[in-house]
Amino acid sequence: MNISVVIPLLNEQESLQELHDWIAKVMQSNHFSYEIIFIDDGSTDQSWNTILKLSEKDANVKGIRFLKNFGKSQALHAGFEKAQGEVVITMDADLQDNPDEIPELYSMIVNDHYDLVSGWKKKRYDSVIAKNLPSKLFNWAARKTSGVKLNDFNCGLKAYNLKVVKNIDVNGEMHRYIPVLAKNAGFQNIGEKVVKHQARKYGHTKFGMERFINGFLDLITIWFISRFGRRPMHLFGALGVLMFIIGFAFALYLGIDKLFFNPLGRLITERPQFYIALSTMIIGSQFFVAGFLGELILRSKSNKKRYLIQTQLNL
Numbered sequence: 414m415n416i417s418v419v420i421p422l423l424n425e426q427e428s429l430q431e432l433h434d435w436i437a438k439v440m441q442s443n444h445f446s447y448e449i450i451f452i453d454d455g456s457t458d459q460s461w462n463t464i465l466k467l468s469e470k471d472a473n474v475k476g477i478r479f480l481k482n483f484g485k486s487q488a489l490h491a492g493f494e495k496a497q498g499e500v501v502i503t504m505d506a507d508l509q510d511n512p513d514e515i516p517e518l519y520s521m522i523v524n525d526h527y528d529l530v531s532g533w534k535k536k537r538y539d540s541v542i543a544k545n546l547p548s549k550l551f552n553w554a555a556r557k558t559s560g561v562k563l564n565d566f567n568c569g570l571k572a573y574n575l576k577v578v579k580n581i582d583v584n585g586e587m588h589r590y591i592p593v594l595a596k597n598a599g600f601q602n603i604g605e606k607v608v609k610h611q612a613r614k615y616g617h618t619k620f621g622m623e624r625f626i627n628g629f630l631d632l633i634t635i636w637f638i639s640r641f642g643r644r645p646m647h648l649f650g651a652l653g654v655l656m657f658i659i660g661f662a663f664a665l666y667l668g669i670d671k672l673f674f675n676p677l678g679r680l681i682t683e684r685p686q687f688y689i690a691l692s693t694m695i696i697g698s699q700f701f702v703a704g705f706l707g708e709l710i711l712r713s714k715s716n717k718k719r720y721l722i723q724t725q726l727n728l
Contacts, residue, residue, distance in 0.1 A: 415445040416519060417498030417575075421488035422451060422506035426458045427615035429506060433467050433474065436512045440473075443516050450475045450492045450728075451506075455482030461724070468726050476726035483720040486588040491720065493578035495728050499523065501578050505569040511609040518572035521604060528577050528600035531563050531592055532570035534610035554629065558636045559593040563605050566590065570608050574600075586627055590635050597639050645707030649700045656697030663690035 418436055422429070433449065440447045451464045453476065461478050468474040477491050489503060500522045504510035514532065521530045548567060555566045566589050573595075581594045592603050641648040663686045671681055681687050 414448060414498045415500065416440070416447040416515065417492075417496035417501045418447065418449045418515075419489065419492035419496060419501060419503045420449065420451050420506050421454055421485050421492065421503075422456065422460060423454045423482060424456045424458045424460060425506040425615070426456070426460045426463050428508045429460060429463045429467065431614075432506060432508055432512070433471070436515070437471065437473070439512045439515050445516075445519070448473050448475055448496075448498060450477065450495055452476070452488040452492050453478040454485065454488045455479050464726065472727070474726075475728050476724070477722055477728065478724040478726075480721040480723045484586065486583045486586055487720040489588050489591075490583045491722065493581075493583065496575065496578060499575055501573045501575055503569060503571050503573075508614045509611050510568075510570040511611060514570060514606070514608045515572075518570075518606060521606065522572050522574055525604070526602065527572075527604040528574050528602045529592055529595050530572045530604045530606055531565065532568040532608035533563070533565040533605050534568050535564070535607045536610060551629065551632075555590070555593075555632055558632055559590070559596070559639070561592050561596055561603060563592055563603070565605075566592065568608070585634075586631050587635065589631065593635055593639065643711070645711065646704035649704030649707065653697040653700035653704065656693045656700060660690045660692075660694035660697060663687075663693070 420432070429451070436447075436449055449471075451467075451474070453461045453464065461476070464474065464476045464478075468476060475495070477488075477495065479488070479491075492503075493501065500519050502515055502518060504512070510532070518530055518532075521527050548565075552564060552566055556562060571591065577595050577598075577600050580600075581591065581598050583591060583594065587594060596603060637648075667681050667684065667686055667690065671678070
């Protein structure tokens with residue numbers, strides 16, 4: 414199979430028929446063998462019924478229906494597990510991503526040997542204040558922190574070599590940082606392509622301003638995981654040693670000063686340096702404990718089920 418198109422969705426009933434027809438037209442005109450995997454992330458409208466009707470008419474349509482809303486990252490994870498195409502394309506279901514971009518994205522993976530190609534919505538049709546400016550700030554911070562030189566981490570239109578999606582673990586809210594996850598897994602050939610962005614035709618966005626706050630928090634998480642995810646003791650141990658050195662230096666100063674220079678002066682417990690020494694040594698101990706716990710958790714990590722599937726279609 415040439416292409417798997419993975420489409421996570423939440424309450425996008427109005428756009429599904431048009432999106433399917435558009436994708437099918439592109440695939441057939443380019444003679445691609447393909448599958449379209451819709452992942453219904455707990456929709457409360459008639460999205461799943463629409464997917465059922467599409468599958469009756471088109472054997473290339475497959476579907477996964479979650480028991481409830483588990484989030485976009487979990488939906489992508491489920492789609493990646495089932496994908497079989499040589500190239501995996503992800504796109505949103507709101508018709509803001511253009512299926513006409515698929516042939517060139519496919520060519521960049523197959524012919525130019527990219528591991529991953531991320532879309533860049535250079536010209537956007539979103540609100541400048543609500544989305545464009547926060548998105549630019551978010552992307553700048555992501556580039557500086559991760560070292561992955563992309564202009565648009567949030568673009569849902571991306572293309573992957575199949576081996577990439579089978580070897581990364583998309584969890585939590587990490588769908589924004591799949592290129593970073595791919596880089597951390599060893600896939601270094603990451604490209605970018607300017608893609609057409611279209612105004613939303615039906616419904617309204619499912620993401621509010623909180624996604625940018627969550628995005629920055631996730632950025633800190635992925636920075637930590639990238640640097641210390643496999644060796645947490647290296648970070649917490651170093652901080653613990655630093656705190657211990659500071660505490661020991663203050664304690665040594667107090668002891669020498671009391672014994673040799675000021676034996677009849679104030680009690681050690683009446684001096685602020687005593688509390689600095691005590692606090693830093695306690696904090697140092699806590700950092701060491703955190704490092705040991707991190708190492709233990711890392712070595713006992715189990716694969717916990719992150720979502721529950723209600724129905725699978727043609728999979």
